[in-house]
Amino acid sequence: MEKLTLRSQFRLFGEGKAFGPGIAELLEGIIRTGSLRQSAMAMDMSYNKAWSVLRQSEANLGIQLVERIMGGAGGGGSRLTPEGLEFLQRYRNFCAEANACLNRLAEQYFGGGDGQ
Amino acid sequence: MEKLTLRSQFRLFGEGKAFGPGIAELLEGIIRTGSLRQSAMAMDMSYNKAWSVLRQSEANLGIQLVERIMGGAGGGGSRLTPEGLEFLQRYRNFCAEANACLNRLAEQYFGGGDGQ
Numbered sequence: 565m566e567k568l569t570l571r572s573q574f575r576l577f578g579e580g581k582a583f584g585p586g587i588a589e590l591l592e593g594i595i596r597t598g599s600l601r602q603s604a605m606a607m608d609m610s611y612n613k614a615w616s617v618l619r620q621s622e623a624n625l626g627i628q629l630v631e632r633i634m635g636g637a638g639g640g641g642s643r644l645t646p647e648g649l650e651f652l653q654r655y656r657n658f659c660a661e662a663n664a665c666l667n668r669l670a671e672q673y674f675g676g677g678d679g680q
Numbered sequence: 681m682e683k684l685t686l687r688s689q690f691r692l693f694g695e696g697k698a699f700g701p702g703i704a705e706l707l708e709g710i711i712r713t714g715s716l717r718q719s720a721m722a723m724d725m726s727y728n729k730a731w732s733v734l735r736q737s738e739a740n741l742g743i744q745l746v747e748r749i750m751g752g753a754g755g756g757g758s759r760l761t762p763e764g765l766e767f768l769q770r771y772r773n774f775c776a777e778a779n780a781c782l783n784r785l786a787e788q789y790f791g792g793g794d795g796q
Contacts, residue, residue, distance in 0.1 A: 566694035566698065566740060566741060567694065568692045568694055569693050569694075570690060570691070570693075571690075571691050571692075572688055572689065572691070573688065573689045574686060574687075574688050575686070576685070576687075576786075576790065577684065577685050577686075577687060578682035578683065578684055578685075579682070582682065582684055583684075625684075626682040654789055657789070658785065658786065658789040658790070662688075662782055665781050665782075665785065666690070666778055666781075666782075669774065669778055669781070670692075670774065673773070673774040674692065674770070674774070
């Protein structure tokens, strides 16, 4: 059998989809660019779609993740709320610990013959 | 914060995609119906797509998962090879153990206030 590697995806659901790799990436893009629009563009996502995904996530999480910044040199932008940043970090830490655990498990179930 | 539940997906990659929930479902459909065509239909997948996904999986796994049965009352069909059945069972057991571990972890990271 070929050497196999595991890739996992973790999504959190409340009433509906609350968080996952796509929303995490969107938030990280806002951290990087200060803009929901630019973050969406970097993901080949329309601004409307990104806005809608974000609002759905906030509703299902019960947390405000992003807030508008008014004015300033660029005419405004977006940033994560303190709760949004905390949750993002918590999700990323969960994913790191989950992947470490899963890779050990995958080694038991699928690892093998090639000594890796 | 709302009560959150975790949903995870586990995919195995060799050179390319080797196994995952879709292929597992396709194989279980073949066990149930004795037919790749019927299994694909139950998943709203075209026969050609199912055949292609199956062949790609076998190539990336290095295992033959399914074989044709010639003749018989129904004019032939498909069944899992012994290696295919063994791998499917191994994948399902992995998923069960992985989910048990992840749910405990998710309880630590996201569980909470509502006592569940």
